[in-house]
Structure formats: structure tokens, C-alpha cells
Amino acid sequence: MTIPVLEPHAGTLHGWFDRDLPPVLTVDPGTTVRFRTLDSGWSAGPHTGGERRRVAEHAPGMGHALTGPIRVRGARPGMVLAVRADDVVPGTWGTTYAGARPTAWNARLGIATAAVHSWEIDVPAGIARNQYGHSVALRPFLGVMGMPPAEPGRHSTVPPRWHGGNLDCRELVAGSTLYLPIPVDGALFSVGDGHAAQGDGEVGGTAIECPMERVDLTLGLLPHVFGDRTLTTPVARTPAGWVTMGLGDDLDEAAADAMDAMLDVLGALHGVGRADALALAGVVADLRITQVANQTFGVHAVLPPGAVR
Amino acid sequence: MTIPVLEPHAGTLHGWFDRDLPPVLTVDPGTTVRFRTLDSGWSAGPHTGGERRRVAEHAPGMGHALTGPIRVRGARPGMVLAVRADDVVPGTWGTTYAGARPTAWNARLGIATAAVHSWEIDVPAGIARNQYGHSVALRPFLGVMGMPPAEPGRHSTVPPRWHGGNLDCRELVAGSTLYLPIPVDGALFSVGDGHAAQGDGEVGGTAIECPMERVDLTLGLLPHVFGDRTLTTPVARTPAGWVTMGLGDDLDEAAADAMDAMLDVLGALHGVGRADALALAGVVADLRITQVANQTFGVHAVLPPGAVR
Numbered sequence: 001m002t003i004p005v006l007e008p009h010a011g012t013l014h015g016w017f018d019r020d021l022p023p024v025l026t027v028d029p030g031t032t033v034r035f036r037t038l039d040s041g042w043s044a045g046p047h048t049g050g051e052r053r054r055v056a057e058h059a060p061g062m063g064h065a066l067t068g069p070i071r072v073r074g075a076r077p078g079m080v081l082a083v084r085a086d087d088v089v090p091g092t093w094g095t096t097y098a099g100a101r102p103t104a105w106n107a108r109l110g111i112a113t114a115a116v117h118s119w120e121i122d123v124p125a126g127i128a129r130n131q132y133g134h135s136v137a138l139r140p141f142l143g144v145m146g147m148p149p150a151e152p153g154r155h156s157t158v159p160p161r162w163h164g165g166n167l168d169c170r171e172l173v174a175g176s177t178l179y180l181p182i183p184v185d186g187a188l189f190s191v192g193d194g195h196a197a198q199g200d201g202e203v204g205g206t207a208i209e210c211p212m213e214r215v216d217l218t219l220g221l222l223p224h225v226f227g228d229r230t231l232t233t234p235v236a237r238t239p240a241g242w243v244t245m246g247l248g249d250d251l252d253e254a255a256a257d258a259m260d261a262m263l264d265v266l267g268a269l270h271g272v273g274r275a276d277a278l279a280l281a282g283v284v285a286d287l288r289i290t291q292v293a294n295q296t297f298g299v300h301a302v303l304p305p306g307a308v309r
Numbered sequence: 310m311t312i313p314v315l316e317p318h319a320g321t322l323h324g325w326f327d328r329d330l331p332p333v334l335t336v337d338p339g340t341t342v343r344f345r346t347l348d349s350g351w352s353a354g355p356h357t358g359g360e361r362r363r364v365a366e367h368a369p370g371m372g373h374a375l376t377g378p379i380r381v382r383g384a385r386p387g388m389v390l391a392v393r394a395d396d397v398v399p400g401t402w403g404t405t406y407a408g409a410r411p412t413a414w415n416a417r418l419g420i421a422t423a424a425v426h427s428w429e430i431d432v433p434a435g436i437a438r439n440q441y442g443h444s445v446a447l448r449p450f451l452g453v454m455g456m457p458p459a460e461p462g463r464h465s466t467v468p469p470r471w472h473g474g475n476l477d478c479r480e481l482v483a484g485s486t487l488y489l490p491i492p493v494d495g496a497l498f499s500v501g502d503g504h505a506a507q508g509d510g511e512v513g514g515t516a517i518e519c520p521m522e523r524v525d526l527t528l529g530l531l532p533h534v535f536g537d538r539t540l541t542t543p544v545a546r547t548p549a550g551w552v553t554m555g556l557g558d559d560l561d562e563a564a565a566d567a568m569d570a571m572l573d574v575l576g577a578l579h580g581v582g583r584a585d586a587l588a589l590a591g592v593v594a595d596l597r598i599t600q601v602a603n604q605t606f607g608v609h610a611v612l613p614p615g616a617v618r
Contacts, residue, residue, distance in 0.1 A: 110569075255560060
């Protein structure tokens with residue numbers, strides 16, 4: 001059986017979420033799809049200084065370069081889309097833009113000028129090296145995996161939403177399954193924003209933004225993740241453990257939402273009520289800052305494998 | 310040479326920070342001191358239900374049960390106290406109190422009743438087991454290591470401060486060195502608040518609060534940690550890497566302070582300016598929530614060993 005392959009071209013690329021974009025592929029649940037993606041910024045090639053060179057498909061006002069959307073047969077609002085990352089292989093180059101935007105965060109850190117790091121990515125060696133000779137380990141994942149809001153019209157790709165999008169969670173590496181509540185019939189799933197490596201927080205505003213040479217995702221449908229509870233926020237099972245994600249206008253709000261969902265996970269896994277789940281969470285769950293880069297901030301809670309036995 | 314030993318008794322126990330508490334021990338820089346500590350709550354023994362039984366030295370209004378203070382010869386404000394944790398061994402029992410206080414955090418999580426978990430600690434096996442049969446891995450550290458504010462009078466032990474105190478950072482395990490700016494002549498260092506295990510965030514309000522059977526700390530004095538920069542916030546070198554700590558009235562403020570200090574670390578280690586340090590931090594540094602339990606919130610940034618080569 002051949003894996004369907006989605007290449008980034010005029011027919012598949014889009015720079016917003018919109019439920020009325022026609023699907024470019026329809027699949028049955030359980031299908032593995034192979035994606036290639038541009039970097040988030042629609043770059044035509046490695047950054048070589050000066051203006052960013054973009055592909056012809058880019059137009060002003062577009063957000064991340066997304067590939068898709070894919071319609072999943074039988075997907076309905078209220079169900080769960082399970083996105084299993086089987087393989088995630090970056091391209092040969094990437095770029096980090098730091099301090100480029102006049103955000104409160106950058107102002108607070110006293111960042112007056114922007115820095116641009118241009119990285120060569122060596123997949124066999126597992127490292128990326130910038131123009132100053134710094135090298136870092138690869139840990140590739142997709143920054144954007146998501147579906148359009150139920151409301152019609154074009155929606156920015158920048159803020160992450162309860163049905164996914166620009167989550168930028170560093171734990172979503174190969175071997176992870178991301179569970180997302182489905183907002184629209186058919187799911188209409190799109191991806192992009194390859195990150196070759198990123199720390200918790202994405203504090204510079206970007207990661208190592210890179211094209212992805214090959215991303216194999218298996219798209220499943222589930223009624224629920226835990227028991228018969230309706231999923232309302234992004235949850236993932238990753239090599240680092242169960243991950244629950246909170247989103248908010250500030251970190252306090254995002255942190256509370258992430259922990260709220262983690263109490264559900266602990267409750268489901270260990271059959272305990274919320275206060276007992278909170279006692280366990282304080283001992284074994286890790287609350288980490290996902291990103292401060294995307295207007296809506298993210299915090300995630302991690303429950304490492306075997307943390308409670 | 311004999312290691313000086315500080316036992317918790319009427320002469321060494323105190324429930325506040327106060328620069329005018331007489332030191333119970335004076336040491337030269339480089340001295341290793343062995344501490345025994347009570348649990349944070351002055352408990353006389355394991356929690357067996359009902360009212361907490363406390364030692365006779367406890368009086369109403371006291372905070373964490375601290376052992377000390379120790380005067381370090383030659384310590385002056387503006388210098389750095391280096392606290393190297395050589396060995397950290399918990400006692401045989403601990404307690405977790407979750408949702409016990411009417412905080413905004415608990416209200417947001419819908420925690421209506423408190424949970425108390427009573428843990429048996431098995432040091433040889435490396436685990437703690439609660440009354441429900443849940444077991445978790447030990448990862449012991451001291452929640453409170455600090456010095457009194459320069460301002461005279463009694464100061465609460467609850468909020469962490471730039472010169473240490475109730476930091477509750479889970480990375481401060483054996484093998485770590487914590488660097489603290491010294492606020493007062495002689496440093497007047499005290500410790501307490503043993504934690505047998507705690508997640509990032511200490512989201513339940515407490516960790517596994519336990520007495521410490523033996524904590525060996527080596528107290529050093531340094532003019533600076535990096536170059537000739539004056540240290541102004543807690544920084545540590547831990548098995549997880551360099552850790553910088555931010556404190557604030559909310560998580561956004563704490564996060565910015567932690568990252569501000571991490572940019573200094575990256576600048577010192579790799580000879581880069583702030584914008585380039587921010588670009589690297591976005592790729593390799595991890596911003597994590599230290600605690601939401603101590604009135605003043607904590608966020609720390611972690612730079613794993615060898616993250617940038």
C-alpha cells in the first residue's frame with residue numbers, strides 16, 4: 001500500500017485556517033500521510049542575510065506556511081483526532097529569528113536589536129550548526145498541527161487554540177500521539193512550522209524554523225481519550241510522558257488550564273479524585289512553559305512514564 | 310577532621326529569617342556542615358490523621374522549621390555564597406498537604422477539600438509509598454536554603470527572595486551548587502523544608518514534606534559567578550545543567566526574570582550579546598515553573614549540559 005504524500009505547492013499551501021478551504025486529500029481513519037512542509041516563513045531557501053526570500057505562493061498577511069487540509073472520513077465535532085507522529089525528518093537548513101518583534105517580552109529582556117541565526121542541519125549527525133559555529137542537538141517536531149475554528153472565515157495561524165494549531169510544544173517529537181478535540185466536520189487537518197530544535201518557552205520568538213523533508217503522521221479518530229470524558233484541550237502521549245496543554249492570555253491562566261487537564265489524566269489513570277490528583281501532581285507532575293511567542297501563551301504539564309506506580 | 314553537625318533543637322530551630330538571630334555555628338569558607346532538619350511543619354512524627362503533632366519548639370506564627378543560622382567568616386553583602394549539596398538523605402516518612410489553603414490557584418482548579426497523603430520513605434529502595442499504595446521515586450532536596458534580608462526584624466519564611474529562602478526548586482538535588490547573593494555580614498545561612506520528591510510547580514502547595522536525616526552542605530564564598538558581574542538572583546549548577554531563577558508576583562514576571570539571568574549565563578559561557586543569547590535560549594533553554602505555592606511565584610530556566618557546543 002502506498003502512503004499518500006502531500007507536497008507543499010500552490011494547491012496545498014495556505015497561510016490561515018479556514019473551514020471553507022477545500023480539502024486536498026480525503027483519508028479513512030488510521031491512514032498514514034507523508035508530508036513535506038516549507039519553513040514557517042515561506043522561505044525559498046536558506047537565509048543568506050538581507051531580506052528573506054519567499055516562495056511565489058506567499059502573499060502579504062499570510063501566517064505560517066501550512067500544508068493541507070486533509071479531510072478525515074467520519075470526523076465530527078466532539079470526537080478526537082489522534083495524530084501519531086511516526087517519523088519527523090527536517091530539511092538541511094533552518095533559521096532562528098530572535099527579538100525581531102516589539103513584544104512586551106522582548107522589551108522586558110532589553111532586546112534592542114534582532115538576531116538571525118542561520119543553521120545548517122546535519123540529519124545523520126543529529127546536529128544543527130549556526131554561522132557562529134555553535135552546534136545544538138536536533139529534536140525535530142511540527143510547531144503547527146491543527147484544524148480550523150468552527151466559525152467561518154480566515155483565522156490567523158499565530159495563536160494556538162483548543163483544537164490545535166501553533167502549539168509549539170517541544171515534546172511532540174516522533175513517537176508522540178497528539179489528541180485534539182475536533183471542531184469541524186471532516187477535521188480538515190493541516191500542518192507546518194517545522195522546528196529542528198526548541199526549548200521549553202520558545203523564548204526568542206522562534207525555534208530553528210526549518211522545512212521538513214518528511215513527516216509521517218497517522219490520523220486516527222476516537223470518541224474519547226479517557227473514559228467517556230469529552231476532550232476539550234490538547235493532550236498528548238509522548239516519549240516524555242503524558243502532556244496536557246493550557247492556553248491563556250498570561251502564563252498564570254495557561255498554567256491553571258494545563259494543570260486542570262492533568263488532574264483529569266491522573267484521575268483517569270489512578271482512579272483518584274481531584275484533591276488526591278493534585279497531591280500526586282505536586283509530587284510528580286512537571287509544569288513547564290510551552291511558549292511565550294504566540295500571542296496566546298502556552299504552559300504544559302508533563303507526567304513522566306511510571307511516575308506514579 | 311570532623312564535620313560539624315547541626316541538629317534541630319531549641320538552640321538551632323527558628324521559624325523566621327532575622328539578621329539578629331545569633332549564629333549557632335561559625336565556619337570558614339570551604340567548610341562542610343552536616344544538617345539534620347525537621348519537616349517544614351515542625352512535625353513530631355509521621356502524620357497519622359487528625360491534628361498535626363508538632364515538636365515543643367513550635368509556636369504559632371512560625372513558618373518553616375529552619376536549622377541554623379551559620380555565620381561564614383568573611384562573608385559580606387555583594388559577595389556570593391556557594392552552597393554545594395554533597396549528600397541529601399531524607400528521613401523515613403513524609404506528608405503531602407494539597408488544596409489545604411484557599412488560594413486563587415486552588416479555587417481555579419476547583420479543589421474544595423484538602424487531601425493529605427502520608428508517605429513511608431524507603432531510602433535504600435529509592436521510593437516513597439503513600440497510604441493508598443501509590444509509589445513515587447525519591448528525588449530529595451532542601452526547599453529552603455537562604456539568608457535573612459538586610460532589613461532588621463522577623464521576616465516570613467514563605468516567599469522566596471533574591472538571597473534564597475523558600476526557593477523550592479526541584480533541581481537542587483545532591484551534586485548541585487546553589488549560588489546566592491549575600492545580603493548580610495556573615496551570610497547567616499539557614500536551611501530546612503526537606504522535600505523527598507517534588508514536580509516542577511509544586512502545584513499542590515506542598516511536596517513530600519519530610520525531615521532530612523542527613524544533608525551535607527559545603528559553604529563557599531566567591532566574589533562573582535560569571536566574570537566580574539555582580540550576582541543579583543539565585544543561580545545554580547545542577548545535574549540538569551545551569552539553572553537561573555526568577556521570582557515574581559505572577560508567572561510572567563518570574564519567567565522574564567529567569568530568562569534575563571539565563572541570557573547572562575549564555576553570554577558568559579559563549580561570549581555572545583543579549584540578542585544572540587536569546588536566539589540560542591529559544592532553541593536550547595527550558596523555561597519551567599518552579600512553584601506556584603509560595604505567594605511569590607518562581608520560574609526557572611535550565612540550560613542542559615552541553616546544550617550549545
